[in-house]
Amino acid sequence: MMARKTKKTGISGRFGARYGVTIRKRIRDVEREKVKKHLCPSCNHKAVKRVDTGIWRCRKCGTTFAGGAYRPMGSRSFRRTTQEPVLEKPDEEAEEE
Ligand SMILES: [Zn+2]
Numbered sequence: 538m539m540a541r542k543t544k545k546t547g548i549s550g551r552f553g554a555r556y557g558v559t560i561r562k563r564i565r566d567v568e569r570e571k572v573k574k575h576l577c578p579s580c581n582h583k584a585v586k587r588v589d590t591g592i593w594r595c596r597k598c599g600t601t602f603a604g605g606a607y608r609p610m611g612s613r614s615f616r617r618t619t620q621e622p623v624l625e626k627p628d629e630e631a632e633e634e
Pocket of ligand 1: 578580581584597598599600
């Protein structure tokens with residue numbers, strides 16, 4: 538019991554110090570995802586750009602489709618198709634007090 542309490546404080550303390558950095562990194566990554574071109578699911582060209590939140594359009598074939606707010610597809614399948622490293626909610630579960 539006592540040992541656990543001490544450990545918990547230590548973890549949350551360390552997490553507090555890291556939290557700002559993690560958030561900033563995530564925001565920066567999201568911003569980058571939002572702006573850069575993505576792979577088109579219909580013609581496979583990297584010409585998909587965000588038109589609006591959750592709306593994407595391929596400039597190559599003209600396909601408009603709904604997707605994620607910050608990237609065309611769900612982050613999981615998207616990562617698998619493009620092989621790009623995507624930061625996915627790091628340390629989120631540590632929020633439990
Ligand atoms: Zn296309």
